[in-house]
Amino acid sequence: MNQLELIARLKPETAKIDAAMRQDLASIDSPRLKEVLEYAIFNGGKRIRPLLLILAARLCAPQAEDGPGSGLYRLALAYEYIHAASLLHDDVIDHAESRRGRATANRVWDNTHVILAGDFLHSRAMWLAGSLGGVDCLAALSRATAGMVEAEFLQLANAEEMSRSRERYFAALTGKTGLLIAAACESGAIFAGAGDELRRALAVFGNNLGLTFQIVDDLLDYLGDEGKTGKAVGNDFKEGKMTLPLLLALETATAPDRARLLNWLAAGSAEERRLALPEAREIIDRARGFTTARRQAETLTKEALEALAPFTGRPELSTLKALTAYVLKREK
Amino acid sequence: MNQLELIARLKPETAKIDAAMRQDLASIDSPRLKEVLEYAIFNGGKRIRPLLLILAARLCAPQAEDGPGSGLYRLALAYEYIHAASLLHDDVIDHAESRRGRATANRVWDNTHVILAGDFLHSRAMWLAGSLGGVDCLAALSRATAGMVEAEFLQLANAEEMSRSRERYFAALTGKTGLLIAAACESGAIFAGAGDELRRALAVFGNNLGLTFQIVDDLLDYLGDEGKTGKAVGNDFKEGKMTLPLLLALETATAPDRARLLNWLAAGSAEERRLALPEAREIIDRARGFTTARRQAETLTKEALEALAPFTGRPELSTLKALTAYVLKREK
Numbered sequence: 001m002n003q004l005e006l007i008a009r010l011k012p013e014t015a016k017i018d019a020a021m022r023q024d025l026a027s028i029d030s031p032r033l034k035e036v037l038e039y040a041i042f043n044g045g046k047r048i049r050p051l052l053l054i055l056a057a058r059l060c061a062p063q064a065e066d067g068p069g070s071g072l073y074r075l076a077l078a079y080e081y082i083h084a085a086s087l088l089h090d091d092v093i094d095h096a097e098s099r100r101g102r103a104t105a106n107r108v109w110d111n112t113h114v115i116l117a118g119d120f121l122h123s124r125a126m127w128l129a130g131s132l133g134g135v136d137c138l139a140a141l142s143r144a145t146a147g148m149v150e151a152e153f154l155q156l157a158n159a160e161e162m163s164r165s166r167e168r169y170f171a172a173l174t175g176k177t178g179l180l181i182a183a184a185c186e187s188g189a190i191f192a193g194a195g196d197e198l199r200r201a202l203a204v205f206g207n208n209l210g211l212t213f214q215i216v217d218d219l220l221d222y223l224g225d226e227g228k229t230g231k232a233v234g235n236d237f238k239e240g241k242m243t244l245p246l247l248l249a250l251e252t253a254t255a256p257d258r259a260r261l262l263n264w265l266a267a268g269s270a271e272e273r274r275l276a277l278p279e280a281r282e283i284i285d286r287a288r289g290f291t292t293a294r295r296q297a298e299t300l301t302k303e304a305l306e307a308l309a310p311f312t313g314r315p316e317l318s319t320l321k322a323l324t325a326y327v328l329k330r331e332k
Numbered sequence: 333m334n335q336l337e338l339i340a341r342l343k344p345e346t347a348k349i350d351a352a353m354r355q356d357l358a359s360i361d362s363p364r365l366k367e368v369l370e371y372a373i374f375n376g377g378k379r380i381r382p383l384l385l386i387l388a389a390r391l392c393a394p395q396a397e398d399g400p401g402s403g404l405y406r407l408a409l410a411y412e413y414i415h416a417a418s419l420l421h422d423d424v425i426d427h428a429e430s431r432r433g434r435a436t437a438n439r440v441w442d443n444t445h446v447i448l449a450g451d452f453l454h455s456r457a458m459w460l461a462g463s464l465g466g467v468d469c470l471a472a473l474s475r476a477t478a479g480m481v482e483a484e485f486l487q488l489a490n491a492e493e494m495s496r497s498r499e500r501y502f503a504a505l506t507g508k509t510g511l512l513i514a515a516a517c518e519s520g521a522i523f524a525g526a527g528d529e530l531r532r533a534l535a536v537f538g539n540n541l542g543l544t545f546q547i548v549d550d551l552l553d554y555l556g557d558e559g560k561t562g563k564a565v566g567n568d569f570k571e572g573k574m575t576l577p578l579l580l581a582l583e584t585a586t587a588p589d590r591a592r593l594l595n596w597l598a599a600g601s602a603e604e605r606r607l608a609l610p611e612a613r614e615i616i617d618r619a620r621g622f623t624t625a626r627r628q629a630e631t632l633t634k635e636a637l638e639a640l641a642p643f644t645g646r647p648e649l650s651t652l653k654a655l656t657a658y659v660l661k662r663e664k
Contacts (some may be wrong), residue, residue: 004595032488089451093448113488115424116425118451119480121477123458123474127470130474131471134467135463138458142455142456142459146452149365149449152444153365154362156444157362157364306443
């Protein structure tokens with residue numbers, strides 16, 4: 001399945017997820033709250049998390065329910081809602097001004113509306129997970145959301161302590177991205193009534209896919225084409241963020257190269273780092289930071305696909321494989 | 333049971349709730365997150381919501397579990413957590429500097445830590461409710477948290493539109509305070525395996541108690557003794573907040589009195605309103621705004637106690653009655 005076929009395959013699913021979401025949000029009384037939520041949710045997102053939940057459920061039980069009104073689609077919304085809630089709160093925290101080429105909700109309204117709208121989605125997500133997926137789905141989602149917060153705290157501590165530990169980097173990455181995607185995949189399996197082994201297999205797949213996604217994000221931040229990604233290149237370095245390519249380069253760079261990187265990070269201002277970006281990129285490249293990060297993403301992808309071995313022969317498998325390939329190779 | 337006896341009766345329960353909370357928070361990995369949560373939670377709060385849950389459960393099933401490690405006490409934490417989460421987010425929203433005579437968490441740390449800590453508590457609360465109380469408790473808690481957000485949006489709309497509708501005031505009040513206390517009481521009944529009738533009775537009791545609490549708060553804001561409440565008097569009027577005494581006064585005041593109140597509210601600055609407080613208080617008093625608000629609180633309390641009729645003869649009843657009397661008569 002190539003990328004065009006993948007898009008054609010996923011389009012009707014995405015449409016059903018969106019329809020389910022519109023139905024669900026229709027029950028909200030406050031017109032303003034509805035407005036904020038629709039603005040935050042219908043923003044061209046790819047619906048990766050609910051899609052994965054639905055595909056995982058079909059992988060375990062081919063006869064899984066269908067249609068936007070079904071329990072499966074409504075359960076899947078939980079994962080889009082939690083994702084949207086965390087983006088809303090992140091944008092408040094970061095004083096972000098734009099997302100996906102539009103003004104952020106905190107700029108259109110204000111922090112009050114956005115913090116509360118995030119809380120609403122959070123609560124709604126938990127309710128959907130617990131009522132439609134049972135206590136096991138609720139556990140998976142709660143673990144993931146708690147893990148997301150703990151990961152943010154770890155990242156704050158890493159930044160304060162200038163930690164360059166690969167272990168702590170991966171712990172933060174797992175918490176911030178891996179856990180939620182793992183929980184989405186596992187919840188699909190739970191909904192389909194799968195046993196422990198298949199649940200674990202899908203959780204591993206989801207976690208690895210999430211980590212791959214994030215590492216590719218880190219790479220695109222240094223090497224992406226702004227015309228394609230729609231994001232300014234070099235933002236992570238400018239902010240002094242310790243992402244994988246930089247971390248790996250610090251491990252293997254020559255002493256003078258390493259000293260220059262550390263100097264920019266420890267003593268430089270954001271503006272100095274912005275100006276130093278081309279040079280920093282060369283140093284990271286020389287130290288093979290980009291190549292090694294890419295190789296780690298490839299390994300994670302390989303392990304993700306290996307985890308799906310119990311599903312060999314299932315028709316949904318080709319979709320998940322194509323999706324995995326897309327996550328690894330995407331340029332935006 | 334007088335107030336001293338009530339305090340003596342509740343003290344061991346509060347100690348067990350606190351012990352359960354410390355046990356529960358011990359599982360958190362991030363030292364900073366734990367620090368923020370402990371600061372926010374162990375702040376001299378009265379633990380009203382978990383206490384009510386536990387008393388409601390005992391009312392329905394005298395043999396209900398005991399001890400801080402029991403499911404009942406852990407379920408009760410959900411309601412303290414949600415309450416604490418909403419205070420954390422409120423303090424960020426209001427840029428609050430102090431709470432209960434201490435610096436707010438957002439001043440000690442920053443908005444990032446506090447928004448995330450609130451999200452953590454929110455998620456933890458949902459997990460405790462769903463896993464220990466089942467889907468009915470999760471439903472009660474989710475309805476309450478969604479209702480809290482909708483009520484905040486309604487209050488924002490009321491303020492923008494200068495709404496003086498008693499109906500909208502009570503709708504906002506129910507969402508902001510009544511629903512959560514109703515859900516706590518109902519969850520106690522659910523945990524104890526009570527049927528629909530007793531569940532509804534306890535929900536009505538909790539809702540009315542919550543409304544009473546809030547109306548007394550509104551009264552103390554105008555008439556309280558700062559030495560006892562620890563809060564500056566007149567804050568609501570200064571902020572132009574439409575609380576019950578003011579709303580009632582606007583309905584019954586003479587035309588010139590009414591015009592003066594409306595002029596302060598619509599055209600005055602916060603500073604002008606601060607200076608006008610003694611005069612505004614006189615106008616509200618003349619229009620019987622305070623007396624009528626107090627009478628409404630008394631009616632709500634009476635209905636709260638009537639809802640407890642099915643429990644006549646139970647020993648826990650005297651505690652709940654004393655608690656209700658305290659909520660109505662409290663001076664701080």
